[in-house]
Amino acid sequence: MSTHADTPADKAGGSPIDLDDPSLTRFDIVREGARLDDIEIVHYEPQFPVAGTKAERRVTRFVSFLFLLTGAAATAFLAIYIWWPWEYKLTAGPDKLYTPLLGLTLGIALLGIGFGILTWAKKLLPKEISIQARHDTSTPESRKIVGNTMLYMADELGVKRRPLLGASVLAGLLPVGAVAAAPLVGGLINNPHKNNQMMTTGFQPVDGKPVRLVREDGTPVRPDDISTGGQITVFPGIPHGVSNKHADSPTLLIHLRESDAEKARANNERNEHNRGYMWGNYIAYSKICTHAGCPASLYEQQTNLLLCPCHQSQFLITDNAKPVFGPASRRLPQLPIELDAEGFFVAKSDYTEAVGPDFWERP
Numbered sequence: 001m002s003t004h005a006d007t008p009a010d011k012a013g014g015s016p017i018d019l020d021d022p023s024l025t026r027f028d029i030v031r032e033g034a035r036l037d038d039i040e041i042v043h044y045e046p047q048f049p050v051a052g053t054k055a056e057r058r059v060t061r062f063v064s065f066l067f068l069l070t071g072a073a074a075t076a077f078l079a080i081y082i083w084w085p086w087e088y089k090l091t092a093g094p095d096k097l098y099t100p101l102l103g104l105t106l107g108i109a110l111l112g113i114g115f116g117i118l119t120w121a122k123k124l125l126p127k128e129i130s131i132q133a134r135h136d137t138s139t140p141e142s143r144k145i146v147g148n149t150m151l152y153m154a155d156e157l158g159v160k161r162r163p164l165l166g167a168s169v170l171a172g173l174l175p176v177g178a179v180a181a182a183p184l185v186g187g188l189i190n191n192p193h194k195n196n197q198m199m200t201t202g203f204q205p206v207d208g209k210p211v212r213l214v215r216e217d218g219t220p221v222r223p224d225d226i227s228t229g230g231q232i233t234v235f236p237g238i239p240h241g242v243s244n245k246h247a248d249s250p251t252l253l254i255h256l257r258e259s260d261a262e263k264a265r266a267n268n269e270r271n272e273h274n275r276g277y278m279w280g281n282y283i284a285y286s287k288i289c290t291h292a293g294c295p296a297s298l299y300e301q302q303t304n305l306l307l308c309p310c311h312q313s314q315f316l317i318t319d320n321a322k323p324v325f326g327p328a329s330r331r332l333p334q335l336p337i338e339l340d341a342e343g344f345f346v347a348k349s350d351y352t353e354a355v356g357p358d359f360w361e362r363p
Contacts, residue, residue, distance in 0.1 A: 019144060026152045033145030034130065043129040051161065059123045063116050064164045067172030070112030074175030077105040081182050109176055116172070120165075126156055201355055202236030202246035203335060203347040210346035212237035213253060213284070213337070220344040223282060226255040229301045233287060234345070248355050250287040251335050252297065252306070253345065254317060257281070260304055263318040268334075271320050273353055277336040279345070284335040285321045288356040289313055291328035306332070 017024070017032050034041055048056040086098045160166075203211050212220045213234035218241075226232055231254040235242045241249065256264055261281035268274040277283075285306070289296040294310035304317040305324070313326030321332035333355055336348040 019141060026148055026155060029145060029148040030152045033142070033149055034132075036142065036145065037132055039130050039132040041128065041130045043127065045127045047124055047126060056124075059119070060162050060165050063120050063124065064168035066112045066116035066119065067165075067168035070109045070116065070172035071168075071175045073105045073108035073112060074172075074179045077102060077109065077179050078175065078182060080105060106179065109179065112172065113176065120157075124157075201350055202238055202241045202249035203251075204350040205347075206238060210338075210340065210348060211241075212340070213251070213345040213347065214241065216242055218242060221253065222343055222345070223255075223280065223339070226253065226282070228255055228281075229257055230255050231299050233297070234284070236347070248288060250295065251284050252287045252299065253282065253284045253337075254299065255282055256304070256318070260318050267319045274320055274334045277334045277348075279337045279339060282337065282345070283317065284337050285315075285317065285332040286335065286351065286355050288332075289328060290323075290330040290332060290357060291326070293356045296332065 016035075017028070019029060019032065031041070033039075080098070080101045084098050084101065085093065085095045087095060089095055205211060214220050214237040215232065215234065218237070220237060221232065221234055231252055234251050234253045236246060236249050238246075240246065258281060261278070261283075264283055265278055268277060287295050287297055289308040289310065291308065291311055291313050294308050296306050296308040296313070296315065298307035298309055299305075299317075300307065306315045306317055306321065307313070308315075308326070308328065311327050313328035314324050315321040315328070315332050316324050321334065323329060323331060333351045333353040335351055337345055338348050340346045
């Protein structure tokens with residue numbers, strides 16, 4: 001590190017020097033640049049005029065520790081993001097720690113970067129005060145001066161003389177770069193359709209038996225319970241089916257008018273996913289909007305449009321609930337329904353398409 005202290009102001013106004021003089025130091029060239037640009041270096045003081053003191057080594061080790069801590073935390077973030085169990089399960093398990101651990105490791109990494117840069121700037125970089133008059137001209141000499149000024153600034157960072165500091169910066173910031181890229185490529189690591197993760201709701205048959213459609217109070221639903229043109233929200237008739245444990249299961253059961261039901265059946269037959277999913281004039285769709293997961297619950301009987309109040313997506317019920325307006329780009333999944341021996345609605349199977357926002361399905 002240079003040990004130039006309190007450079008006199010008159011050096012900015014001295015005689016020109018030969019920039020090709022091999023005896024010149026980088027600071028001499030920087031000072032000549034200051035002179036040509038009418039810069040007055042009012043004050044210049046290294047933090048450690050004597051290189052290699054215990055105090056300097058102590059600060060260097062502390063800054064290096066912060067950057068190494070950043071690298072370790074960022075690496076831990078990546079490991080958790082990729083390998084930690086993330087699939088939600090009803091019972092207590094490590095999946096409940098997935099998001100908190102991501103937040104903790106990312107927070108430590110960002111704090112490490114912040115405190116590392118601040119400590120480096122306040123404790124290791126020289127203190128300099130200079131006054132510059134702005135110029136608009138560019139000459140070969142000025143370009144050479146600028147280049148040497150940049151290199152001199154790199155020298156003043158002290159990375160060459162403090163190899164531990166440089167190694168810790170690389171070890172700390174490279175994983176942070178990987179963390180920044182992780183959300184962009186993370187979705188390509190685990191396919192959400194694997195093992196039907198996003199198509200398993202509370203309507204999954206239990207021991208091979210279909211699950212009943214029930215009201216919020218748990219009572220099962222018969223066809224006569226819904227007037228023509230009406231609709232109700234139904235849930236899976238299983239323990240805790242009407243709770244947040246099965247928040248992906250709310251379904252809208254609609255009793256269509258005869259003419260509308262004929263249109264819906266014809267359109268269902270043209271769609272391989274929804275063929276045979278209706279029972280009579282009754283049709284059931286997931287209530288979870290495919291845009292952002294809001295409840296699509298505003299049913300307009302006259303137009304057969306289902307509106308999501310969050311972002312105004314609209315779905316046409318008589319045509320496989322395809323989106324006809326708003327940001328949603330995927331239709332609502334349809335639940336296949338029938339009646340059991342006692343005349344109550346049951347789900348013939350679980351949903352066969354992903355429920356809710358499914359970014360893998362987006363065009």
